[in-house]
């Protein structure tokens with residue numbers, strides 16, 4: 001049996017991923033990393049779930065990774081779920097006039113910089129003899145080719161930049177930790193706090209539950225072509241153009 005790491009573990013989809021991994025006995029233990037605790041999940045899974053609080057500062061991320069080191073290096077699954085679309089102060093931009101430095105920086109920090117720093121800090125922990133798959137939550141709107149409707153400047157661009165970082169990191173991982181496969185994952189529109197204000201135009205049957213997405217993703221991770229480089233995949237396992 002192996003272990004998993006779930007970063008951004010209080011995301012609704014991440015919580016379903018944890019449930020899926022532990023209830024389905026996909027792994028023996030999950031290390032969940034989040035800014036806050038989650039007593040419900042901790043009570044449910046006891047010692048199978050190791051919960052680590054982290055404020056996502058660079059020093060804290062480094063410290064978490066140092067503490068996670070063990071001779072086994074037996075992590076088979078990693079999920080990096082962080083993502084920010086809106087806050088009380090930030091709404092996705094509809095027009096050029098809505099853009100400002102602070103909003104861009106906040107969104108890029110959560111969507112691009114934090115996930116990339118995890119990819120960088122986790123590398124020594126993931127190099128091992130066992131296959132390991134790292135799923136980083138991206139979004140279809142980050143596809144440059146697929147951008148037909150415009151808008152959502154910060155979110156789109158932060159996910160496009162994330163995709164480039166994932167692809168670039170995958171080239172270095174291949175050399176330094178060839179057992180690791182990276183995917184940029186688009187969950188589809190999923191019923192979470194992140195998508196709440198934007199659900200009215202979602203066609204019937206296209207608003208997914210976190211449980212559906214989590215189980216699709218875990219299934220996709222079992223059936224990847226491990227020889228190809230990084231892939232950008234949706235909830236059905238279908239490739240998305242970068």
Ligand SMILES: NC(=O)c1ccc[n+]([C@@H]2O[C@H](COP(=O)([O-])OP(=O)(O)OC[C@H]3O[C@@H](n4cnc5c(N)ncnc54)[C@H](OP(=O)(O)O)[C@@H]3O)[C@@H](O)[C@H]2O)c1
Pocket residue numbers: 007008009010011012013014033034035036056081082083084109110114137138139140186187188189190191192193194195
């Ligand atoms: N829901 C959708 O329709 C949809 C569609 C496409 C892509 N996605 C992507 O799927 C992922 C999971 O989203 P979700 O729908 O489950 O959303 P959610 O429930 O709102 O979860 C938000 C996630 O982002 C993290 N986060 C929030 N603010 C942050 C900040 N300032 N700095 C760093 N991390 C921050 C949270 O980490 P903590 O655990 O520390 O709170 C949590 O992991 C995101 O990357 C999102 O962009 C979602």
